[in-house]
Amino acid sequence: MSEIDLDTSSDIGGMPAAPPEIHGCPVSDSRGQVVLHPGRDRYVDVVKALADEGYAMCADLTAVDYLEYMRRPLPVGVHPERFEVVVNLLDITDRRRIRLRVQVPADDAVIASLFDVHPGTEAMEREVYDMFGIVFTDHPDPSRILMPEDWIGHPLRKDYEIGKIPVQFKGSHS
Amino acid sequence: MSATTIRDEGAQEMRTRSELTARELLREVGSVLRMSEAEAAKLGDLPDDPDEDQTMIINMGPQHPSTHGVLRLMLELQGETVLRCKPIIGYLHTGMEKTGEQLTFMQGGTNVTRMDYLSPLNNELVFSMATEQLLGIDGDIPERAVWMRMLLSELNRMSSHLLFMATNGMDLGAVSMMIYGWREREEVLRFFQKVTGLRMNHNFIRPGGVAADLPPGWRDDVLRLLEVIPERLDEYDILMTGQPIWRERLQGVGVITPDEALALGATGPILRSTGVAWDLRRDLPYLHYDQVDFDVIVGSYGDAFDRYAIRLNEIRESMKIVRQILDVMPMGDYRIQNKKVTPPPRARIDESMEALIHHFKIFTEGFKVPEGEVYVGIESPRGEVGCYIASDGSPTPYRMHVRAPSFVNIQCLPHMMRGGLVADAVAVISSVDPVLGEVDR
Numbered sequence: 091m092s093e094i095d096l097d098t099s100s101d102i103g104g105m106p107a108a109p110p111e112i113h114g115c116p117v118s119d120s121r122g123q124v125v126l127h128p129g130r131d132r133y134v135d136v137v138k139a140l141a142d143e144g145y146a147m148c149a150d151l152t153a154v155d156y157l158e159y160m161r162r163p164l165p166v167g168v169h170p171e172r173f174e175v176v177v178n179l180l181d182i183t184d185r186r187r188i189r190l191r192v193q194v195p196a197d198d199a200v201i202a203s204l205f206d207v208h209p210g211t212e213a214m215e216r217e218v219y220d221m222f223g224i225v226f227t228d229h230p231d232p233s234r235i236l237m238p239e240d241w242i243g244h245p246l247r248k249d250y251e252i253g254k255i256p257v258q259f260k261g262s263h264s
Numbered sequence: 265m266s267a268t269t270i271r272d273e274g275a276q277e278m279r280t281r282s283e284l285t286a287r288e289l290l291r292e293v294g295s296v297l298r299m300s301e302a303e304a305a306k307l308g309d310l311p312d313d314p315d316e317d318q319t320m321i322i323n324m325g326p327q328h329p330s331t332h333g334v335l336r337l338m339l340e341l342q343g344e345t346v347l348r349c350k351p352i353i354g355y356l357h358t359g360m361e362k363t364g365e366q367l368t369f370m371q372g373g374t375n376v377t378r379m380d381y382l383s384p385l386n387n388e389l390v391f392s393m394a395t396e397q398l399l400g401i402d403g404d405i406p407e408r409a410v411w412m413r414m415l416l417s418e419l420n421r422m423s424s425h426l427l428f429m430a431t432n433g434m435d436l437g438a439v440s441m442m443i444y445g446w447r448e449r450e451e452v453l454r455f456f457q458k459v460t461g462l463r464m465n466h467n468f469i470r471p472g473g474v475a476a477d478l479p480p481g482w483r484d485d486v487l488r489l490l491e492v493i494p495e496r497l498d499e500y501d502i503l504m505t506g507q508p509i510w511r512e513r514l515q516g517v518g519v520i521t522p523d524e525a526l527a528l529g530a531t532g533p534i535l536r537s538t539g540v541a542w543d544l545r546r547d548l549p550y551l552h553y554d555q556v557d558f559d560v561i562v563g564s565y566g567d568a569f570d571r572y573a574i575r576l577n578e579i580r581e582s583m584k585i586v587r588q589i590l591d592v593m594p595m596g597d598y599r600i601q602n603k604k605v606t607p608p609p610r611a612r613i614d615e616s617m618e619a620l621i622h623h624f625k626i627f628t629e630g631f632k633v634p635e636g637e638v639y640v641g642i643e644s645p646r647g648e649v650g651c652y653i654a655s656d657g658s659p660t661p662y663r664m665h666v667r668a669p670s671f672v673n674i675q676c677l678p679h680m681m682r683g684g685l686v687a688d689a690v691a692v693i694s695s696v697d698p699v700l701g702e703v704d705r
Contacts, residue, residue, distance in 0.1 A: 121397050121638050147526055149641060150650050150667040159656040163635065176652060178639050178667070182526075182540070185547045189639060210529030213675050221361075230288055233276050236354040236704060245362055246663075252362060 113139050116165040125189045127168045133192045134202045137177065141207055145179035145188060148208035152176050153194075153218045157248040172196035173224055177204070177211075194224055203229040221246035278321055278338035278350040318342055326355045330435045330690045333700030337677070337689070344685050349678040353671075356704035364664035368630025369395050372664065373467040376651070379666055380702040381464055382427055385420040385456075386644040387666070388469040389413055393550065394640040394651040395471040398633050399605065406597040409473035414551045415486070415589045416459070416469065418582040422493070423452035424645035425575040425582075428697050429500060432572060435694040436513050441503060448496050455485050472606050473599025486590060490583055497579060505573065514569035518680035518692035521566060528679070529672045532647025533578070534696060537563035537570035544643035556588045568695035575697075578645075605631050630659030639667075646670055646697060668705060670698040 110117045113136050115128040128136040137148075154174045156162060164170055171193040179188050194201050203226040204211040215226045216235035223244035226232065234241060243250055325336040334355035340348040364375050376391040377384040396402040430445020453463040458479055460466035468475045504510045520530070522538040535542055543560040545553040561577045563570025599606055607626050608619040633655045641650035647669030656662040673696055680692045 120636055121400070123638060148529055149531075149648060150639065150652065150665075152652060152665045152667075154637075154654050154663045156662075159662055162654075162656070176637075176639075176665075178641075178650065178652070182542050182547070187548075187639070187641075208529065209527045210672060210675060213671060217671075234354075235276070236357040238354070239276050245359055252359075252366065 116167055118165045120189075123187065123189060125191055127165055127191055127193075130192055130194060130201055133175075133190070134204065134207065136190065137179070137204055137207050140179055140188065144181040144183050147180040147182060148177060148204065148211050148214075149180040149187070150176075150178040151204065151211045151214040151218065153222045153224055153246075155222060155246065155248045157196075169193060173199055173222060175201055175218065175224065199224045200227060201225075202227050205229060220244065223247065276352055276354075278340065278348065280321065281316055281319075281340075319347060324689065326352075331693060332431065332698055335674070335693070335698060335700055335703070337693070339681070339686065339689065341686055344687070346681045346684050346686055346689060349681045349689075351674050351677050353674065353700070353703050356700050358705070360705045361663075361665055364661060366660065368659045369471055369633055369661065370627065370630045370659075372661065373470055374465070376664075376666060377465045377467055378701065379668060379705055380644060380646065380649065380670070380699050382424045382699050383420050383645050383649075384465050385416045385469055386642065386649055388467065389417055390640055390642045390644075390649050390651040390666075391653075391664075392469050392471045393642065394638050394653045395633065397638045397640060398636055398653060398655050399471070400634070401472065401600060401602060401605070404600055404602070405473060406600060407594045408477075408596040409598050409600070410551050411589055411593050412474050412478060412598060413469055414553070414556075415586060415593070416456075416474075417551075418585045418589070419452055419455065419486075419489075421582045421645045422579050422586075423449045423456075425579045426452065426493075428575050428645075429504075432694045432697075433504065435690050436510070438504060438510065441500070444496065444499070444503075448493060451489055451492060455482075455489060458482070458485065470599075472602060473597070475599075477598045483590060486586060490587060493579070493583065497576065500576060505576070511569065513688075513691055514572060514695070515567060516565070517568045517684060517688045518695055519565065519567045520676055520680050524679055525566070525676065528675050530647070530676050531669055532643070532645070532673070533571050533574045534647065534673055534676060536561060536574055538566035539564050544641060544648060548641070550640075550642055555592075556585050558582075558585050568691050571695040571697075575645075632657060632659050633661075641667065644669055646699065646702075647673060666702075666705065668702040670696075670700070670702045671705075674698050674703055 112126055115126045115136060118125045118127065126136065154176060155172065156170065156174060157172055160170050162170060173194040173196065175192045175194055177190040192201065201224060203215055212231065213235060215229055216231065216233065218224050219226060219232060220234040220237050221244055319340055319342045321338055321340050323336065323338055325331040326334040336352040338350045338352060339346050360375055360379060364372055367375055372391055373388045376387045380387050393402065396405065426445050426449040430442045433441025433445060456466065457463050459482065460468040520538060522540050525535045525538045525540065539562055541560050541562045546560050558581045561574045561581060563574055607623050612619040613623055635655055635657045637654040639650055639652045641648045648667065649669055650667030652665040653661045654663040677692065677696060681689055
């Protein structure tokens, strides 16, 4: 079981320490929470390795559309893309959490499914597909989950307009 | 619209066996889960590939009274036996996560509180905790506010489980139980009304603390609750726990194994019914749960009866916590005195122009939250409710996602129902205790 050590204070010489890595992925710290930034191609392998390490439960899987916020802070070596798939894993033996943020480009919004590692992600991946249009390859049931089957568009994308209901006021002439 | 939207969207409904590939069928009957040989053998009495003439796919819901809202299940039956089950959801989807991106952090509580409408205070709590972590003020919340949050959270757990007692009884034919459960829940809601002004959807726990102080006489009200409810719970024991018909209906129904529950991401009473003692209040403590003494109730069989018994005893544990909170409730502020997030007191507005402007700006524009992203998970009555917020430095969340326990737990239904009787389907749905407002959001 590898320990997560984010303590970089040992570099007394003033030289910037090499960015910390877990399973070869850049690690960042977000308000005290450990965040991993694996590449899209290594994502499933990293989740598998973490599962062997004890992160046996996938608590949450969601996505963010960063269309209007591309300048977000990311560790060195991670290229920002439009979409980000966010996975929260839970280790119930050692009582710890870890988060993965995977960059997914807009022109090829495809990522591998976690279903074979964590079957509980089935509904969550369907929700992400439904809301963001990110396709999960090898997902056993790639259909919409919350919106109707024949819906067009993916509502949580930032370029998807929120609807407006015309309001009529009493006594108005229009 | 990008090119990815022009795809075969795929049907949501359950299809007949002849239309499915072998892999899809294996998934639907649960073979992909890490199942032991012994467990697989137990399912062996089901036909491997029944003749399609002998099976029937029926709809249950979305307007079925026992589906707790608008849950639709498609069941493949052979006679009375359920071979496959597929939950179909989305009938209550109102785009609350999209709405959450339009509302400021100040207004966000009104949105999240409507997701799990049976435990609104827990939803508000997790949203407030995530916002406070982004603001970096999570360590500065006044003691009184923290203990008030715990008090309300535990009372909310009681009201939610009491409603479960009512609906579970009603679904299984113990109709008098329905009246009793609602009656006791109303006692708790009356306290909420006195404290927050509303029975449900309170928007009372807000970033920085709570909206108001406890009203005079609150201690007597809580003590009265703690006096009334234990007697009523003993009545439930007579009415249900020890009653042979009740046990016959629930014992051995809807069994799920620890491995299955973990693989499916189930949390809360479902995971605990399998014997896995996992409760975020004890294992990843938040608020001051590490300072109170309580037991985590676990089951051993993972059946519907265990889930019922866990919830019944969790009401007792919550009362134990509430009693300890009464002893330690400190005096002091009920919200953080941080000008950034806290509006000025009402009296100041009459005498100070700056206070008036400050008050106006904080309610119209909201307060800016620093860039960053954070995930907070707490134990709601149904399991882990989580809130993931990404902020771009503006007064509204860039993305606000709620990890709804019911949404994940509902994936357990096909595994619990397989091989059971169609009459037990109602008991299984009821024992998962889904709240459809939270499933669909």
